[in-house]
Amino acid sequence: MQKESSNTIKKPLSDLQKKLLNDFQHGLPLTPTPYLDIAKELGVTEDEVLNALTELQESKMVSRVGAVFRPNRIGVSTLAAMSVPSERINEVAAIVNAYPQVNHNYEREHVFNMWFVITASDNDQLDSVLKDMELKTGLSPMSLPMVEDYHIDLGFPLQWGEESA
Amino acid sequence: MSELNIKYDNDALLLDDVDYRIIHATQKGLPRTPQPYHFIASELELDAGDVMQRIQRMQDIGVIRRIGAVPNHYALGFHGNGMTVWDVPDEYAHDVGAQVGALDFVSHCYLRPRHLPDWPYNLFAMVHGRDRDEVNAKMENISELLGSQCRGHSVLYSSRILKKTGLRITERR
The missing domain is CATH 1.10.10 (Arc Repressor Mutant, subunit A)
Structure with a gap:
């Protein structure tokens, strides 16, 4: 971490x-x-x-x-969020991060304080990861799969300051 | 939850086992050797020309978005990283999403299902800035752009990266 x-x-x-x-x-x-x-x-x-x-x-x-790689072109993915009691953050993060299907996990300042991306080979595998997580953590992940992608990916413009930050 | 389902198109079916082996071999990054595609080809016992042609094709059909350096915004001094979330009526979502996704300070912009009553937001736009003031100012720009088409919004700042790896595809069935 x-x-x-x-x-x-x-x-x-x-x-x-x-x-x-x-x-x-x-x-x-x-x-x-x-x-x-x-x-x-x-x-x-x-x-x-x-x-x-x-x-x-x-x-x-x-x-x-x-x-x-473009999400949902190979495999299926979802953005999941959990509301984790603050004293359990590290313990729950260890459980969630142990899944090879989890590639990003961020702690965020919100009631939903853990946000992670799950990428699986198909919907069945995705569902079983979500269910297994719930079983192991006792917390229910909210799954928010992408419906539409509006991003035009031209890379990210890095504007350097005058004195080059 | 009926109409809002995972949009899953079947381009993946156009990939064969050799394509998947190339994806596996490259997803952690391209080797930093003078001839990276030859290197991959020899590891997979393929022809380098074939490897490049297949990568080109995967780019053409949109499986690969781009090949290049993937910047770590945080380490580069963009300490803001705010996930802005918006509640936009479904009938406007497509037009509004396209406008927000085109803004140069937005790195990702997705429509996602709401999860009522806990989660009323359906439009997600990742905004990067050098600090939170900059992110908040950019969020205001989006808010002005949406005007009355926005019923509510919020921003979620990250306090810690708990895990970050490139896309890993496991066990293809």
Whole structure:
């Protein structure tokens, strides 16, 4: 579990890293040598690109470099929420997180204080995970599956401050 | 709960076992080696050209949204991360959702079922900002945009990440 407040930037981003983050959030070329192709475009070496990406990943500023799958295209998913007594948060989180089908889990400031995404191979598996969770925690998850997706995914615009935050 | 059901389309059926093996091999991230697709291909005992063609096809049919760096907003200094939720009459939801989803500070925007009486909100928009003041100001922008088409809204701030991994597909049946 990571505490968000410990997760601050320790080292300023290099210009190359900013460019990689901004320009290649959605545009890693599908070519035999994608890193070399990016390097050529940015006027740097392939090693510099690979090192910059490795550093971004090791410092946790990018969670990964790879394919982003669209929800509900492979498998089915839902956003579930639970109202967990504050003294049981860690215990319940451990139970919920143990399911490989749970890929995100956030504690939020609300009566519904635990929010997580469940992705399963089909609806039967999804239902059985929800039921099993209820059995193990004694708490009933509220399931809010996506009905429609309005997001136009162009990556996320990272507006750097003047002095580069 | 009748009409609001999981919207599940059957594109997944267009994927074969080889596609699923490629998905498995890449979902934790692309290898950082000069020829990442060749690397995957040799691990799966496939042809690199075939791997790239299949990934291209999965992009074309929308199974893969994009290939690139997945930023960790929090570590990058976007400390706001507020899940804004809105109660919009069903008849307006589609139009309103499209407008909100197009805002550049909204990273995800979904319509979901209400869960009455506990949960009256049907439109979810994830808003990122450097701090809560910025997120609150952006939420006000959305509120103005929706005007009288909004019957109520709230924002849920995250206080802790309890788990975060990429999408994992388990046991295909």
